[in-house]
Amino acid sequence: MPFFLSPRVIYGKGAIKRLSAELEGKGTRAAIITERNLKEKCSELIESVKAAGYEVTMWDGVEADPTLDIALAASRFLLDSSPQWVIGFGGGSAIDTAKAAWVLYERPDLAAGDLRKSVLPKAKLNLRRKARFAAVPTTSGTGADVTWVAVLTDRSVNRKIVFAHNDIVPDLSVLETQLTLSLPRGITASTGLDVIAHAVDGYTSKQQNDFSDGLCLQAVKMAMEWLPVVCRDGSNIKAREKMLNAATIAGLGFGNSNTGLSHALGHSAGAVFHIPHGRAIGIALPYSLSYIASNPPSEGVLDPVERLAVLARLVGIDDPSPGDAAEAFIGLIKSIQREIGEPSSLRDAGITEDRMMSEMEALVRIAEKDPNMYTTPCECKGKALRGLFEIMWRGSAQ
Structure with a gap:
């Protein structure tokens, strides 16, 4: 690879509270993509985003081993709410779903084609014309908060679909240790x-x-x-x-x-x-x-x-x-x-x-x-x- 890819990483005590300063002046609408069982954990995140002057909406339909259909549903939510920031909150499933939904929100034309062939390293995605992306991981594993890939399952052919592109690297990664304390x-x-x-x-x-x-x-x-x-x-x-x-x-x-x-x-x-x-x-x-x-x-x-x-x-x-x-x-x-x-x-x-x-x-x-x-x-x-x-x-x- 000819260059190094990395988002801005906010870590340490109070990371979510410090997110507010990062978002301030960069939009007025934010959308959170997460799982239904994580909604209660989102309160501090919502408070921090609102403190930066944003209206916050949420889509909580993420499932484990997320499918292409789930990502398409999330993208339709984004198209309806028109956020300037998309925030993936959860484990790898939530962040990968949010990444894929963000791509399809930016490029709804891709949904009509074969996504397995559309989101590849050499494609021209031209993201960030509508929104930027932040990831808030609640598990310690996937690294999805800083990588250029998103992995979904296509149940019709029983295989993984890998979205892989430099543009998919998040703009922000927020590491809040407290969110991982209740992990089984x-x-x-x-x-x-x-x-x-x-x-x-x-x-x-x-x-x-x-x-x-x-x-x-x-x-x-x-x-x-x-x-x-x-x-x-x-x-x-x-x-x-x-x-x-x-x-x-x-x-x-x-x-x-x-x-x-x-x-x-x-x-x-x-x-x-x-x-x-x-x-x-x-x-x-x-x-x-x-x-x-x-x-x-x-x-x-x-x-x-x-x-x-x-x-x-x-x-x-x-x-x-x-x-x-x-x-x-x-x-x-x-x-x-x-x-x-x-x-x-x-x-x-x-x-x-x-x-x-x-x-x-x-x-x-x-x-x-x-x-x-x-x-x-x-x-x-x-x-x-x-x-x-x-x-x-x-x-x-x-």
Whole structure:
């Protein structure tokens, strides 16, 4: 990538209150896109936006694993309310829905075409003629508040649709730790594994660079230290803050290098089996890392084994052999996975063998077409990909 992408990030105590000063004088109407069960958490946000002189409207129809139809419905709400700011409030589902709705609000002409082909990196979107975009994450995982992508599900073909464009990077990201304190342990755990996957994938990506490397390294260190802590005690405000910051730092990292094989596998499993995003990615991560560590990298790509060995040393694994260090690092991820109570296989996630085998061709087909395959450091397709899905289901190579 020839340049670094980042929104303005407001973080620390009182971040939402400080949003008011950022919005002042930049419009008179704002629209919040969120989930119905998060409406009560929006009161401070609404108060801050109103203090900047805005009329505030809200659409609360976001669902988990959001579909294209949901985003289209949200865009119709925006077309009716004509805001100058669109604010995504919630986890990755809410922010991705809000991003997609914002694109369709700015460009309603795109709704008539094939959106899978319309919102691509080289397209000319010309956003911000109607509104700017702010993201307020309430989970510590997706990094959607700082990235140039939005992921939806197209149920008609049972696959993920990725909106990917530089214009989609939010203008503002607002990190308010208090919003994450009430997160259930399961969501804390699965979204936390997504943070680790973002940072590790971003560091081993075919498109890694000096700027993304530093961010990914810091995010790995923070997430692997603080995720077990916050899962043991969700009221630990310091641990909550560290994980929220780590999620955004990882987002800035992989947002400027891209993710890889774990996300291609996880997107496919999530689309076919409707497993929550973070959980699907978490299951895929150790197996995808073992795969890239045991297969030759593409020409010109830095050796994933050496890269994983760097990560191992970063988290305190002192082994002079890069291969052994990489293996120990993958083992540490599995250990954290067990400690926080997340499933380590698709079988543990409730997928039966019959269902797995009946969906195998779809899993392989969807993963092969996933854009994250392009930035995976080695080739993975066909028979090799099928074998990897089988390992993901069993939980081992045997």
